[in-house]
Amino acid sequence: MYVGDMGEAYIFLPEGFEEIEAVTVIDVLRRGRVCLASCSLTDNKTVCGSRGTIVVADCTFKEFKKLYDLYDVEAKHFEPDKPLLIMPGGHGVENYHWCIGFENLILRQNIDSGYIAAICAAPTVLDDWGILSEKNVTCYPTLTLKSTTISKNSVEVDGNIITAQGPASSMEFALKILETLKGTKIRDNVAKQLLF
Amino acid sequence: MYVGDMGEAYIFLPEGFEEIEAVTVIDVLRRGRVCLASCSLTDNKTVCGSRGTIVVADCTFKEFKKLYDLYDVEAKHFEPDKPLLIMPGGHGVENYHWCIGFENLILRQNIDSGYIAAICAAPTVLDDWGILSEKNVTCYPTLTLKSTTISKNSVEVDGNIITAQGPASSMEFALKILETLKGTKIRDNVAKQLLF
Numbered sequence: 001m002y003v004g005d006m007g008e009a010y011i012f013l014p015e016g017f018e019e020i021e022a023v024t025v026i027d028v029l030r031r032g033r034v035c036l037a038s039c040s041l042t043d044n045k046t047v048c049g050s051r052g053t054i055v056v057a058d059c060t061f062k063e064f065k066k067l068y069d070l071y072d073v074e075a076k077h078f079e080p081d082k083p084l085l086i087m088p089g090g091h092g093v094e095n096y097h098w099c100i101g102f103e104n105l106i107l108r109q110n111i112d113s114g115y116i117a118a119i120c121a122a123p124t125v126l127d128d129w130g131i132l133s134e135k136n137v138t139c140y141p142t143l144t145l146k147s148t149t150i151s152k153n154s155v156e157v158d159g160n161i162i163t164a165q166g167p168a169s170s171m172e173f174a175l176k177i178l179e180t181l182k183g184t185k186i187r188d189n190v191a192k193q194l195l196f
Numbered sequence: 197m198y199v200g201d202m203g204e205a206y207i208f209l210p211e212g213f214e215e216i217e218a219v220t221v222i223d224v225l226r227r228g229r230v231c232l233a234s235c236s237l238t239d240n241k242t243v244c245g246s247r248g249t250i251v252v253a254d255c256t257f258k259e260f261k262k263l264y265d266l267y268d269v270e271a272k273h274f275e276p277d278k279p280l281l282i283m284p285g286g287h288g289v290e291n292y293h294w295c296i297g298f299e300n301l302i303l304r305q306n307i308d309s310g311y312i313a314a315i316c317a318a319p320t321v322l323d324d325w326g327i328l329s330e331k332n333v334t335c336y337p338t339l340t341l342k343s344t345t346i347s348k349n350s351v352e353v354d355g356n357i358i359t360a361q362g363p364a365s366s367m368e369f370a371l372k373i374l375e376t377l378k379g380t381k382i383r384d385n386v387a388k389q390l391l392f
Binding site for chain 2: 018019020023024026027028030031038046049050051052053054055056058140141154165166167168169171193194195196
């Protein structure tokens, strides 16, 4: 993707991201013509997933951050919608904590009611940052959340927060994000293509 | 993966491979401790999928081919099992035809009854090469096969040929390959991890 302008959605890839969860979302959203970029949370664009698949992301976090900050200023005059931000799970979820500026980004996004989507172990990071309080959310069922109970559904939407359980819920999660951005008609067309 | 010895399974990545289909298989098989390598069918290890995700493969086709040829000689004395070969679908399936030596590899693999697994549009390539005749196979439902009828099931196994329908069947396809290599107990454990 061309990353000179703010996209409609960004998926963040920390070292150790869960590959099925990340790649399914990228694939499904692009089938639905969402302007999406993958964003590495390491110092360069190359990131290794939980099961050894190496992906070259579209941009680094620094490149993304520059656009996001600029957009915050411009958004007052032009477009009101923040991009939707997506956090896959995987062994590497702790790396969300180690990326300087990432927590602050998520908190700003949440204050402005921008969409945040997290799957598998990633909702525990949002929980650590205090933004799931009293929210209806789901996550990988063997984990625990401090601020809320975990729903037994595979995907949940509560206001600006979209959450899902794990690898096998990736396609449903991706389609829910697509529906949020583009509506049910495009969601249904893409689901049909995928044989979902 | 260390690619100095022959692995248990290889997944081939032509330019334009379908990302969900490829990455789901890699992830699931590695969760089941299958010694698997991804193999680029371009001149270098970096390959771009159907929806723009760039993956760095573990080896190139030339590197794989050298091992496979050597193994053919050694196999007479030591291990009888050929590695299982996996072909994802995607816009790039025609590139299986353009990779010098790939058709010959698949024909040799089939003559020796080595496993070949193909999903989505990839079974049409096997059909073009004449190895699906009278086999019970499936593929993406809007496609046609010259030498056999297409089953309506999402996954089929007939002898050494494993086939599947499309993106939404990727996890079932991957688990069937895992079961073939490691048995039902490991398959069931990994399925549980995935919440499948």
